[in-house]
Amino acid sequence: MVLLETLVVVFAVAVVAALAVIVKTKLFPRREGDLPREDVAEYISMMVSVFYALVLGLCLVSVWDNRATADDRVQTEASALHQTYLLAEALPAGQRQPVRDAARAYAAHVVGVEWPRMAEREPLGPEGWVLLDRLRTAGELTGRGTMAQQIAAQEMLAQIGYVDDARRGREAAAQERLSAVLWTGLIIGGVLTVGFMFLFGLERNTTHVILVMGLSGFIAFTVLLIHQLDAPFGPTLGVTADPFTRYFPR
Template sequence: MALLETLVVVLGVALVAAVLVFAKTKLFPVAEDEEPREDVAEYIAMMVSVLYAVVLGLCLVSVWDTRTSAADHVQAEASALHQTYLLADALPADQRTSLREAARTYAGHVVDVEWPAMVAREPLDQEGWTMLEQLRHASAVSDTDKVSAQLASQEVLAQLGYVDDARRGREAAAQERLSPVLWTGLLIGGSLTLAFMFLFGIKRSTTHVVMVMGLSGFIAFTVLLIHQLDSPFGEMLGATPDAFIRYFA
């Protein structure tokens, strides 16, 4: 969802809340002899607000940790792949060219093929793993090669192990979603918080409208923020393939 669309949704929710406040004031005015219920209203509203804040905090922490973990996996994978590219200098000329070409092909596949699939939350195919296996074969040397080449080959295999681990983490992060239980608590808590603003409103209508608009707009913004962060490779706030692009421009 683009930034402009997000702002339109937030403003729309705030305006709908304002219209509902006006409708409630006109259709169900507060009677002059109605007994005050401020003590009960304040206590219930406070409890709902506290519980909603807890749920909101859990949602934000959950989606932010997932997004941060996804970015860390991408950086680790690209860095290890780049180290593999650099270590090719110590290999024989034919293997050096083969390993570097395989590394560039793998990076291009991640950026051009796998990244759009992760943004769309589609499962990744086996082609990336096949390319990783080709990298391992390209780094293999024989027992007759120089000791320096054999040591470089072992280090390349170690770096490819880091690539393997980071790739698994990246694939897992692409499929992670916020728990439906947390989503339910987030939506119900926001609805209850706004409902108490209507049921136990302030008698001054202008102040009531401003408070409800601000609160409803802020809740809508927070929910949309969590929705964006819930896509760890999303277009707006998700991790980017900049690390691969930077190392393999």
């Protein structure tokens, strides 16, 4: 709906501008001997190029910032989970292995189940939260314990809290998308920028062809780059599960 509304507004503005030019031409026709105003066309072409460069920069910053945030969340989540695994050594003997098993089960679920879902922008489901609650329950002291064990249990719960927060951030980053308005600006701006190059000719056709090819190819590359970065957990430029597999190898 947002994309459709944006297209309607853009098209309406373009139609109004076209009507204004037609009215101006009818009311003030060009007289014989008047030179064509090529400088106006050059000015419009330059302004379109400048605005399009701004849109490209905004899109690149937006998708890169989301990917960087997703990477930080993954690093924090994996590191906190690993610290939880290590802190299990300070718990009573009967609780150490359950905590380690719960941490490994959570890491395996994230890598094996949630990562493919995030790549396809599918909901993660409740399974991961159930495994995290199981880890939190396993880390709670069943008895009074020693002072060192109580401190380790408190630190473990704090690390699990970090895992919880990072997991929420990772889930939000996986669902984040570039605005449909920005995608509209990318496509329309690219078409206009390339199209305006046909308004001005060069003395050498070969040079003109090379310039058009270079600009078109670079714009296509930039749009494809934005498309790949818009999937922060995609298969090409997305964040990988290496932090989890490094701490918890299969």
